[in-house]
Amino acid sequence: MQPSLFGATVGGSATANVDGGSRGNPGPAGYGVRIEREDGTIVELKEALATATNNVAEYRGLLAALGWAAQHGVNYLHVRSDSLLLVKQMDGAYRVKHPGLQPLHLEARGLARRIGRVTFEHVRREFNKEADRLANEAMDEAAALRP
Numbered sequence: 613m614q615p616s617l618f619g620a621t622v623g624g625s626a627t628a629n630v631d632g633g634s635r636g637n638p639g640p641a642g643y644g645v646r647i648e649r650e651d652g653t654i655v656e657l658k659e660a661l662a663t664a665t666n667n668v669a670e671y672r673g674l675l676a677a678l679g680w681a682a683q684h685g686v687n688y689l690h691v692r693s694d695s696l697l698l699v700k701q702m703d704g705a706y707r708v709k710h711p712g713l714q715p716l717h718l719e720a721r722g723l724a725r726r727i728g729r730v731t732f733e734h735v736r737r738e739f740n741k742e743a744d745r746l747a748n749e750a751m752d753e754a755a756a757l758r759p
Contacts, residue, residue, distance in 0.1 A: 644746020
């Protein structure tokens with residue numbers, strides 16, 4: 613068999629829709645991630661965060677997607693998010709000024725390098741419904757944990 617001119621085919625590609633939010637800013641928060649592999653397999657991730665800002669929750673969703681992709685050998689990940697701030701910061705168009713986001717951004721850049729090729733797309737909220745549903749479920753769980 614002749615090797616591919618486009619690199620190793622191990623790992624393949626996936627698309628991750630990510631979303632995060634908080635009820636109050638900061639407040640009970642959570643993220644949701646819906647990953648679709650090239651073979652059509654769907655993976656859903658979500659996590660309740662006790663207290664966080666919207667932007668921190670968005671980054672935590674991105675980190676979950678990137679971490680999952682790196683752990684599962686994905687070598688091309690297309691990330692779709694309705695957070696323009698997250699997309700522009702990850703693309704390098706916006707600087708990360710907030711000290712609370714800087715370590716999350718740095719971690720995300722490191723995970724992206726491990727994957728190989730990661731692209732980002734800003735989408736309108738209506739095209740991110742499944743990730744939004746998961747993020748809302750996580751926020752409900754976070755709110756239920758509060759005294």
